[in-house]
């Protein structure tokens with residue numbers, strides 16, 4: 001377990017009049033996987049989007065409180081740099097309609113790396129870290145849209161890693177994938193957490209149990225319980241957590 005990487009203080013979020021996140025306080029640890037769990041509509045994705053200020057793009061959103069990364073208020077960052085530091089992988093793989101190589105090289109180029117051999121190195125390193133290199137090394141020039149869904153999702157992970165983030169946000173990254181691809185991504189998480197702070201939204205309780213170190217149970221915009229995953233799963237303090245974990249609702 002690492003030190004506190006993200007500190008969320010007294011955070012509320014409103015979509016117009018709808019109070020979607022209620023007084024969230026949470027320390028998220030470096031070099032570990034934190035799972036956000038809870039029934040549909042409880043605010044997990046909204047919370048994830050707070051961490052890289054993606055909610056700023058949605059009209060009529062109001063956020064108060066403070067979120068710090070390594071002690072610094074995220075509102076004080078340049079938003080482009082914040083999103084480089086805090087990468088995001090979405091539910092549906094969304095590769096760019098260009099070659100596998102270009103998908104990975106795109107971000108580093110935008111951030112100023114022009115040298116071809118440096119880019120080659122970044123592409124190889126990122127694809128290796130995302131456990132995709134061996135499958136694609138002979139067809140880096142092929143269009144990424146020709147990859148399988150599971151390969152596309154690992155490509156999206158590689159693309160995120162390529163700009164050297166510190167934090168990886170994953171919003172149900174395996175829910176559109178078959179079981180074999182899901183296992184590959186779960187295996188990958190073990191390695192990713194050695195380098196990054198990983199935060200994952202998942203509806204799959206087995207998955208949360210297998211891959212996360214910490215779990216936060218959300219309900220109606222509140223965090224009901226947040227602790228080591230073992231504790232949340234085997235000795236929850238709150239009856240509502242227990243009911244959710246054991247499948248009584250949600």
Ligand SMILES: Nc1ncnc2c1ncn2[C@@H]1O[C@H](COP(=O)(O)OP(=O)(O)OP(=O)(O)O)[C@@H](O)[C@H]1O
Pocket residue numbers: 015018020038039040041042043044045046047058
């Ligand atoms: N752009 C938006 N505008 C208005 N309300 C929104 C918006 N996005 C989400 N909401 C509302 O905020 C609440 C929380 O939604 P959110 O998507 O964060 O939940 P979730 O826990 O991620 O759900 P799911 O598990 O179904 O993805 C819901 O009531 C939802 O309808």
